Amino acid sequence: MTRVTRHQVSKNTKSSSQELLYDPDVATPSHAEQAKTLVAQRGIGTLCTLHGEHGHPYGSFVTYALVGGNPVFLVSKLAEHTRNLEGDPKASLLVNAEGKDDPLANARVTLIGACTRLPRGEDTEAREAFLAAHPNASYYVDFKDFSFFQLDVESLRYIGGYGRMSWVTLADWQAAQADPIAAFAPQIIEHMNDDHAEAMIAYCQAFSRASDTKAATMTAIDRYGFEMSAVTEAGPRPIRLAFAAPIENAGQARTALVALVKQARAQLAQQAEA
């Protein structure tokens, strides 16, 4: 399904000498799912088209919405990318996440395909999705020189950060659902870090090999589980734990996290008695 490439890393770097402190087979979103989640959420990216008679690759900043698995754009006929696409429909859209101090640690996706104008009358779905994502566009959506274009995705490349990358097949992309927790993740993470520091220490001590965890902060949560940075005697270490079953909303996240802390405390109490 995926071709994975890895950098040539020196034997002495931390990343190769550190052993994983959690189950390497823990349920994790697939690259297709991570890509779909990012693209469904972001709404801005770089459209790459072919410019001029020599077909020079040309990047321009765009807003987009997703219809099925295909990005749609509202563009002016005066824009360079529109002229470029009218000359050659070959295009790609690069969408990148933000938030980590090291910009290359953030995820990004390149969607590759042909990008063509949707005829008036066939742009209803695009218009609805686009205006829902970008309400400001209502001011110019009806200008005569604007129209919708759609990038029909043929292949895509996902890079999740350092050393986590693959080509995603079109079938996997089309089947993947954006994470239903993504919209709530920032609030859940903030709440856990503000109010449930002890619960996260218990998770790490009970369910990972970081049994010397002194503190832990949540760094990510998705339908399948959540990630923490555990402060151990050997320094900060990543821990990922899975939910018993995939969750679908913020309420189920709360229920699952509460169930896990009860289970963790019971297990730790039992170990202390033994």
Added chain:
Amino acid sequence: MTRVTRHQVSKNTKSSSQELLYDPDVATPSHAEQAKTLVAQRGIGTLCTLHGEHGHPYGSFVTYALVGGNPVFLVSKLAEHTRNLEGDPKASLLVNAEGKDDPLANARVTLIGACTRLPRGEDTEAREAFLAAHPNASYYVDFKDFSFFQLDVESLRYIGGYGRMSWVTLADWQAAQADPIAAFAPQIIEHMNDDHAEAMIAYCQAFSRASDTKAATMTAIDRYGFEMSAVTEAGPRPIRLAFAAPIENAGQARTALVALVKQARAQLAQQAEA
């Protein structure tokens, strides 16, 4: 020097019916200067290259540093963009600003040219600039599969926001200096808005036609002047005012802003007496 294109705007929109409340010839950074300032500051962007046998435009997220007017990249031979450039050096780099609620109101630049590997021994300047901009890269700069590439800029397009765009000539790009105030601008703006609300009302009342200004917030500052959003009876209106002479550092910004408020208050007092 520049080709300017404009959207076809309905006659009834605000932007065409509102008259400018300040001198339309006020000193303003050129598009070349605005582009250079943005590219010198940002450090991240989208590299567009040609992928595969059919030369499909391909966008990838990159970090860069600027050497003279040319971006340099530290890339792995395993990365798609590196393979793409080895096949065809044609490339562009899209760099976009952030910060405004409407993403299309932010400035962006597309730098177009050929991007080629700098041979070891000729990459000293690139290495120095890159590591200064991206200290994290010191962990892999010496990996054998990494090397520096340089995009030799041939032409560029600047988009300052809605309706403010042009092709910038190579001569203008090379001559343009990044704004020396850019690094201090956020602090100056915060300070003015927190502590000098009265001064900004005086600027607007004395030096613009927004004589009914009831409140004003600073939105931008550069070597030539500064911009405010003035709250007038007809709603919020943009005002740009120039310094008597270009400034070069935060100290000169302070001196110039203090001199202007004295001048504004003297002028308003004189008007009140008349």
